[in-house]
Amino acid sequence: MGLFIAQILTGLANAGALFMVASGLSLIFGVTRVVNFAHGSFYMLGAYVGYSLMQVLPGMVGFWGAILLAGIIVGLIGVIVEICVLRPVYSAPELFQLVATFGVILVIQDLVLMIWGPQDLLGPRAPGLKGVIRIMGEPVPQYDIALIVITPFVAFALWYLITKTRVGTLVRAATQDREMVSALGVNQAWLFTGVFFLGCALAGLGGALQLPKGGADLLMDFTILGSVFVVVVIGGMGSLPGAYLAAVIISVLNVFGVTYAPQSTLVLMFVVMVVVLMFRPFGLLGKEEVAGEHGQVGEPERPIKPAGNRIRLLVAAGLVILGLLPLYSGNFAVVLVTDILIFCLFAASLHFMLGQGGLVSFGHAAFFGGGAYAAALFVTYADTPMELALVLAPICAGLAAIIIGWVCLRSTGVYFAMLTLAFGQLLWSLAFQWGDVTGGDDGLVNIWPSDWASDNSVYYYIAFFLCTGGILLLRQAAHAPFGYAMRAARDSARQAEAMGINTKRVQLVAFTFAGIMAGLAGGLFVFSKGSIFPNELETARSFDALIVVFLGGVKTLSGGWVGAAFFEGIKDYLTRFEYWRLALGLSIIIVVILGPEGIVGSLRKAGERFGLLKVPEDAK
Amino acid sequence: MSPILSVRNLSRSFGAIKAVDDVSFDLAKGELLALIGPNGAGKSTCFNMLMGQLKPSSGTVQLLGKNIAGMQPRKIWRMGVGRTFQITATYASMTVVENVQMALMSFHRKLYSLTTFAHTLYRDEALSLLDTVGMVDQAERHCAVLAYGDLKRLELAVALAHDPILLLMDEPTAGMAPRERIALMQLTADILDAKGVSVLFTEHDMDVVFSHAHRIMVLNRGQLIANGSVDEIRNNPQVQEVYLGGGTLFNAVQEDAHA
Numbered sequence: 001m002g003l004f005i006a007q008i009l010t011g012l013a014n015a016g017a018l019f020m021v022a023s024g025l026s027l028i029f030g031v032t033r034v035v036n037f038a039h040g041s042f043y044m045l046g047a048y049v050g051y052s053l054m055q056v057l058p059g060m061v062g063f064w065g066a067i068l069l070a071g072i073i074v075g076l077i078g079v080i081v082e083i084c085v086l087r088p089v090y091s092a093p094e095l096f097q098l099v100a101t102f103g104v105i106l107v108i109q110d111l112v113l114m115i116w117g118p119q120d121l122l123g124p125r126a127p128g129l130k131g132v133i134r135i136m137g138e139p140v141p142q143y144d145i146a147l148i149v150i151t152p153f154v155a156f157a158l159w160y161l162i163t164k165t166r167v168g169t170l171v172r173a174a175t176q177d178r179e180m181v182s183a184l185g186v187n188q189a190w191l192f193t194g195v196f197f198l199g200c201a202l203a204g205l206g207g208a209l210q211l212p213k214g215g216a217d218l219l220m221d222f223t224i225l226g227s228v229f230v231v232v233v234i235g236g237m238g239s240l241p242g243a244y245l246a247a248v249i250i251s252v253l254n255v256f257g258v259t260y261a262p263q264s265t266l267v268l269m270f271v272v273m274v275v276v277l278m279f280r281p282f283g284l285l286g287k288e289e290v291a292g293e294h295g296q297v298g299e300p301e302r303p304i305k306p307a308g309n310r311i312r313l314l315v316a317a318g319l320v321i322l323g324l325l326p327l328y329s330g331n332f333a334v335v336l337v338t339d340i341l342i343f344c345l346f347a348a349s350l351h352f353m354l355g356q357g358g359l360v361s362f363g364h365a366a367f368f369g370g371g372a373y374a375a376a377l378f379v380t381y382a383d384t385p386m387e388l389a390l391v392l393a394p395i396c397a398g399l400a401a402i403i404i405g406w407v408c409l410r411s412t413g414v415y416f417a418m419l420t421l422a423f424g425q426l427l428w429s430l431a432f433q434w435g436d437v438t439g440g441d442d443g444l445v446n447i448w449p450s451d452w453a454s455d456n457s458v459y460y461y462i463a464f465f466l467c468t469g470g471i472l473l474l475r476q477a478a479h480a481p482f483g484y485a486m487r488a489a490r491d492s493a494r495q496a497e498a499m500g501i502n503t504k505r506v507q508l509v510a511f512t513f514a515g516i517m518a519g520l521a522g523g524l525f526v527f528s529k530g531s532i533f534p535n536e537l538e539t540a541r542s543f544d545a546l547i548v549v550f551l552g553g554v555k556t557l558s559g560g561w562v563g564a565a566f567f568e569g570i571k572d573y574l575t576r577f578e579y580w581r582l583a584l585g586l587s588i589i590i591v592v593i594l595g596p597e598g599i600v601g602s603l604r605k606a607g608e609r610f611g612l613l614k615v616p617e618d619a620k
Numbered sequence: 621m622s623p624i625l626s627v628r629n630l631s632r633s634f635g636a637i638k639a640v641d642d643v644s645f646d647l648a649k650g651e652l653l654a655l656i657g658p659n660g661a662g663k664s665t666c667f668n669m670l671m672g673q674l675k676p677s678s679g680t681v682q683l684l685g686k687n688i689a690g691m692q693p694r695k696i697w698r699m700g701v702g703r704t705f706q707i708t709a710t711y712a713s714m715t716v717v718e719n720v721q722m723a724l725m726s727f728h729r730k731l732y733s734l735t736t737f738a739h740t741l742y743r744d745e746a747l748s749l750l751d752t753v754g755m756v757d758q759a760e761r762h763c764a765v766l767a768y769g770d771l772k773r774l775e776l777a778v779a780l781a782h783d784p785i786l787l788l789m790d791e792p793t794a795g796m797a798p799r800e801r802i803a804l805m806q807l808t809a810d811i812l813d814a815k816g817v818s819v820l821f822t823e824h825d826m827d828v829v830f831s832h833a834h835r836i837m838v839l840n841r842g843q844l845i846a847n848g849s850v851d852e853i854r855n856n857p858q859v860q861e862v863y864l865g866g867g868t869l870f871n872a873v874q875e876d877a878h879a
Binding site: 173306 | 671692693694698703705709710711712713714715718722723725726727730731732733734735736737738739741761763764765778781783830
């Protein structure tokens with residue numbers, strides 16, 4: 001009994017930081033409609049800034065003062081980010097803001113590395129609260145008790161601010177209809193900035209508060225992000241009480257999970273989320289998010305036409321040049337281009353469902369990594385030959401996509417995106433924690449191609465045919481009635497349903513198709529590397545694909561593979577630098593601000609301006 | 621002759637509010653039936669139930685003798701009911717003709733085909749539909765840049781694509797200029813007459829209603845208070861009372877329209 005209570009208390013204490021980060025994210029999304037991916041980074045910053053402040057500020061006052069100051073400083077950093085990065089892109093499609101915040105993650109990661117170095121920092125203990133108190137014989141840290149007491153106060157203060165003050169009224173009004181609020185004379189820009197300050201300050205506060213418990217390290221941004229999304233989704237986007245409730249549920253569950261089922265702590269969290277969403281698709285206390293029929297901001301997407309003969313000839317010539325690569329170049333180029341081709345197929349599969357179907361998945365790596373793991377597991381445990389494994393990989397990924405898609409497509413918009421992210425994390429945690437089968441962190445190794453294909457050039461041909469074939473198939477699908485049905489469901493689900501199109505089924509088929517193609521890419525990947533590790537299932541991997549799709553150009557047909565080829569190509573060069581994340585992050589932000597049409601879109605624009613391409617009558 | 625559409629005791633409550641209260645009516649083949657009423661009378665709720673967007677609390681909706689109440693919109697469409705929206709719903713990323721082709725592809729159950737090129741499918745059929753609504757010269761235009769009146773006409777062509785027996789039009793002329801309204805409704809009436817399609821429509825513009833409807837139903841506070849010919853409705857004191865608070869504005873409007 002004592003242990004039980006002690007565990008509940010620990011869970012409640014852990015809920016504090018989680019709640020603060022989640023409520024900040026929820027608040028920012030509610031008002032600005034930006035899903036701030038960098039929120040975990042602000043949390044990490046809070047921990048690092050708090051740590052440094054605690055080094056200089058002495059005693060009890062210094063400790064708590066440092067925490068408060070850390071919150072304020074992180075809030076101010078948030079303001080800088082909002083003004084420099086987000087303000088220029090508020091009018092761009094919502095997803096561009098996502099990509100911009102992802103650029104911020106990379107920049108902050110490298111800045112923290114630069115300033116504080118790579119080693120993990122051990123948080124100082126709170127002065128005066130270093131001991132434990134015994135509750136029914138079980139030791140409970142005094143600091144935990146302090147956190148349990150503090151959190152409701154923060155929650156209450158927030159609730160008061162939002163529901164009882166004028167600022168709160170404005171925030172709530174903006175959450176419902178921001179055009180109206182600005183039409184009523186409220187300075188929307190500063191309201192956004194203010195909310196961003198508050199949200200980031202909360203994240204910073206959360207990061208600093210958990211210092212005595214968890215310290216500070218460079219991975220904490222992504223670690224918390226998954227949990228925060230789960231909390232926000234379970235609690236209901238935009239609901240503070242929901243965020244608190246969900247944070248408590250998840251934290252308590254984690255503590256019990258560690259004791260009774262240490263192999264499944266991470267998995268458990270996502271299972272709970274899925275169960276909650278099965279019954280309440282918008283979270284425990286959330287309301288339906290109306291994405292709005294005018295979801296498409298910016299220039300409307302142009303109608304598509306299959307390529308003419310000239311383009312087809314050009315593509316054929318390009319394919320021949322690419323196909324003959326092993327004849328005129330060295331081993332290095334062959335291996336590099338194999339990697340590029342595989343990544344192109346992966347990105348093209350995401351681009352297909354995102355571009356044609358409007359389905360923004362944050363967890364597409366689940367199918368890439370899933371296909372790779374499926375192939376690797378078959379090889380390891382059933383001695384499956386490569387040829388069969390390459391068939392099984394897309395099949396397994398497709399089956400996973402049917403199940404995951406079926407659950408995720410019950411929701412729409414940002415809930416859908418978060419659900420896919422959560423499922424991605426679920427598969428990752430399965431691979432990571434189920435060490436007996438998947439090898440855990442050590443991955444699965446010795447997954448080599450069959451003897452006849454073991455030569456790099458031969459394997460290159462396998463990858464070449466399957467990847468270009470896959471990409472061409474995806475492209476054909478876009479021009480086929482199925483691609484049109486996807487666009488119909490995306491452009492106006494209302495009209496589509498009213499003309500007999502089962503939009504959910506179309507979307508599920510699209511999701512599955514994309515999953516199959518990603519799985520094929522994953523299968524090819526594992527045999528080209530000879531091994532597979534959980535990081536291929538990571539959220540960061542999903543984001544890689546998402547970013548190249550955006551930078552390649554969402555509203556174009558070739559954006560996916562062009563973006564992938566470009567970035568996989570320069571990555572090899574870029575990663576030789578120490579602070580390549582900083583450079584990549586900054587360039588992502590710059591591209592988002594300056595060239596929101598992506599590479600293909602910008603090239604097309606340029607081509608039309610200089611008269612190389614014909615401008616459609618209606619685009620003038 | 622048995623009616624195309626037969627609605628019996630249709631009701632829908634939201635909490636304690638009875639938005640639609642025990643509504644019954646029939647719609648004959650080839651009839652152009654208008655459903656009018658002041659704002660908040662329950663027209664949209666009624667329409668949404670007929671179209672499958674909303675489940676009725678009670679009552680039946682029979683289409684050619686088959687109950688369609690509570691069916692999903694796409695199933696109702698497959699049974700031969702077309703619809704247009706109050707606020708136009710078209711596919712902004714497609715051309716005008718592709719919007720119509722989409723409906724035809726759905727009708728011919730070609731949605732999951734991967735091997736054909738969509739832009740060549742049923743193109744001639746789509747063009748001839750566009751021709752009936754006078755949009756054929758704009759067939760290749762990008763839907764996102766069309767004028768609102770043209771979007772309305774496009775929507776009409778889309779709604780006719782599967783040769784419906786019944787067309788449900790929710791405020792077909794909302795948001796259009798007065799001259800355009802009459803023209804569009806005239807076009808609609810002509811087409812439907814030629815094809816023998818029955819129509820139920822809601823409308824706020826009394827010019828349109830009185831000059832085109834064969835019969836008019838008046839809804840107020842969820843209840844049908846009148847159901848009759850144009851003249852009957854125009855001279856019905858109860859209708860004038862709830863709709864306009866008395867006066868002879870209908871006649872004045874009527875004269876205006878002919879001026």
